[in-house]
Amino acid sequence: MTTTGEDHAAARSGPWWWERRRGALLDVGLASLSAVECAFEGIRFATDAGIPAGVGVVFGALAGSALLVRRKWPIAVVLVAIAITPAQMGYLMGIVGLYTLAASELPRRIIASLAGMSLVGMLIVMFVRVRQDIARGTLDLGDWFVPFAAITTAVGVTAPPLLLGLYVGARRRLMESLRERADSLERELQLLAERAEERAEWARNEERTRIAREMHDVVAHRVSLMVVHAAALQAVARKDPEKAVKNAALVGDMGRQALTELREMLGVLRSGDGARRAERVVPLAAVGVAAAAAASRAVEEGDGPCLSELDELIGQSAAAGMVVDLSVEGDGRGYPAQVEQTAYRVVQEALTNVHKHAAGAKTHVRLAHRSAEIAMQVENEPPPEAASASSARLPSGGNGLLGMKERVVALGGVFVSGPTDAGGFRVSAVIPAAA
Secondary structure: OOOOHHHHHHOOOOOOOOOOHHHHHHHHHHHHHHHHHHHHHHHHHHHHHOOOHHHHHHHHHHHHHHHHHOOOOHHHHHHHHHHOHHHOOOHHHHHHHHHHHHHOOOOHHHHHHHHHHHHHHHHHHHHHHHHHHHHHOOOOOOOOHHHHHHHHHHHHHHHHHHHHHHHHHHHHHHHHHHHHHHHHHHHHHHHHHHHHHHHHHHHHHHHHHHHHHHHHHHHHHHHHHHHHHHHHHHHHOOOOHHHHHHHHHHHHHHHHHHHHHHHHHHHHHHOOOOOOOOOOOOOHHHHHHHHHHHHHHHHHOOOOOOHHHHHHHHHHHHHOOOOEEEEEEOOOOOOOHHHHHHHHHHHHHHHHHHHHHOOOOOEEEEEEEOOOEEEEEEEEOOOOHHHHHHOOOOOOOOOHHHHHHHHHHHOOOEEEEEEOOOOOEEEEEEEEOOO
16 A cells, blocks of 8 residues: 555654654754854854854854754755855755755756855855965965865865755655555556446346346246146136146146256256356356356257247147237248247246236237347237136236346347237337347
8 A cells, every 4th residue: 555645744743844753853963063063163253253252153053053944944044054155154054955955846947046156155265265275374285276176165065965965856756756656556446446346246236137037037937827727727626627637737737847947047057067166156247147148048959939939838828718819920030049039038928917917818919020120019908807806816026027128128129018098908029130
């Protein structure tokens, strides 16, 4: 984890303008050394100026202590150092002040100007001092030594702290830039992780919905027919034993077909997982993909529902007591597996809803083969009151119409459902033939 700018500012532990306590201690130490240096040099300045030595000491101590505010006001420190340069004091303050100034965030023109003033001031002071020493006889050298010593000393006192400060400032800015970039990358990664989690949650919800739709389509129709036949079996068990036996056989057939389709679905879901079940848990998304692929794979293998089985589907509903009229327009042809499966499921679920909500009502199933699409419509008339009153009570989860619409829309089709003016109910769907 990196430290952001806000966290860095909040982590300050030093007094006043210092970020850290050790920085305050360092500046206090440097200011003390500078004050002592300037105080000693103030004695000579007082002697040369003809003032009391105590005044020179106090003046030098006060001037040298300006180094205490070098982090807060580096320009002021450098100006003080330049101002006391003619008094031949403040060398430590000048060096440290130039370093702090060069390492700060101030504009380069200000740094260059103050560094140039410090260089010129030191050059003049050293030129005068060395020339006075030669004139007094303290130094027995040629005239060439005066400019050489002045230039060497001025450059030696000014250039190293200036260059070091520029390097440290550039390195500090680079580190801050890298820290900001790391913070930005961390925030982006966190945002990507949150978005990935949202997409994963959305995918899980989608897979749950798809699994529920597949299981509903596989089981609901068969079980509904079983309940209808069981109700009819109960009604005719004593009056017509032969019809009761026939209904019992139909119930058995419906149950076996429901179990077969359910077993095929679960088999696809479990495929490839037996050897790895003990090692890891299969993600829900993988289960959803397997569930979605189950029906289409079954169609491709010839075991799943297709349009050629509509007659059998309608015959099963007719055997349960429903009057079903099937009409087909156009010549049938081969469609993609998903198209045939979806068309079959729409008719199947519509007939199941008629068993649930309009038992005994006459139903019309229309199928139209067109050039670029296939259309289907299941419409039932109002149920007779006697049949409605005596019909088996079938539970409804309200997911049938939603599942049909999701299937059709997923293939780019159009799905419409709703009551008719005559009191019945109509389900219509149009699916592209090349979906």
